[in-house]
Amino acid sequence: MYSGRLIKGIGGFYYVDINGEIFECKARGLFRKKKVVPVVGDYVEIDIIDKENKKGVIEKINERHNELIRPSVSNIDQAIVVFAVTQPDPHLSLLDRFLVLAESQKLNIIICLNKIDLLKEEEYREIVNIYASAGYKVILTSSKQNIGISDLREELKNKTTVFAGPSGVGKSTLLNYIHPRLKLQTGEISIKIGRGKHTTRHAELMAVEEDGWVVDTPGFSSLNMDFIHEDDLHFHFPEFVPYMDNCKFNSCKHINEPSCGVKEAVVLGEISKNRYTSYIQFIDEIRKSRRY
Incomplete structure (x- = not known):
């Protein structure tokens, strides 16, 4: 068997990275019987059934260090939670929900406040103070003005990072500036509803420089607290x-x-x-x- 990492799952097919080669795999039926579903970020063992066309079968899912519920990813070192200071306006209760989820999984957490070029500093300083006082590292960014991009890039090195936040806050745009070869699809804000349009359709693990991995996740708008006592x-x-x-x-x-x-x-x-x-x-x- 060959060891690799599951980087994407779509429609019952799982894509596993083995030393830079991507194999399309199905999961053995025994996982369904055990009610175990492979998730992005899993370290897996596969049998290669067609090397030329890069086809395989997932035989084993190694023990997970942790697992997030939404987005559904495993073996994460840290979370970078991205919110815009405007367009869309920040929903701080939603930010707090994701922080609770990340804290429950004992992740290192960084808050990224994006689109700071659209407001004066005094208009978003209170948000920075709230979360810096709570003990979180806060990075201020603007892709248009190249502010904070190098700081974000540095945080991604040698770690598996879930890059999450609501739709329209600029997650994919930031990742494209950090690593242009990713070429992630980006979207605009809906003027009618004041929210972003979903451009990321599924969670996917992407290799970045210096042994780093990033999960760009679909935007989320709600997160229940029923997983916490x-x-x-x-x-x-x-x-x-x-x-x-x-x-x-x-x-x-x-x-x-x-x-x-x-x-x-x-x-x-x-x-x-x-x-x-x-x-x-x-x-x-x-x-x-x-x-x-």
Whole structure:
């Protein structure tokens, strides 16, 4: 058997990179019986059944280090979450949702705020401050003005990175500037609805310089919280953690309890009210989902 990495899956066909050669593969029926579905990013073992036409069969899926739910990818080192400062306007609750997902998988997380050429700095500085104060690295970019492109390129080296964010924020355009040979399709913002049009149709793993891999993913507009237990949620807001020792109760949910260190930090401005509002919203969603 040959070892490789699954880089794309479409319509029951899986494309596996083996030392730079791409083989089109089907998966053995035993995976269906075990209810295991190969996903982009999997390290796999294949039998080559037609070397000339590069056809094979996936025989084994090696153990995954981690797996994201949406986008569905595995064995990721880090997430670069891309949002535009405008066109479309940033949906911070959606950003917080993806951060929770990435935190739950123990990924290194970088936030990329794109299209900064369209606004004055004072118009987006508050967003930068919210997430920098929460402990996240924030990179500001503009492909039109070549701002931040080299910083992004540096972050991709020697890592497998999921490049994610809503449609229309410029993910594919940024990747094209970082690595022009990728030639990813890009789209425009719909004037009528104020959102981006989907240009990435499926998750795909792409090789970049210096042993790096990037997953350009379809844009997403919603992400349910039902994969997180409410007792764990506060750990996925890293800025909460230093204040949790100041809570009177070990089981504090930071909502209605007295003497709560997290709530006190919000009042003092040490934790963003926007982030705390997202936390309360997510707790409510998790509790409602448990009732059904």
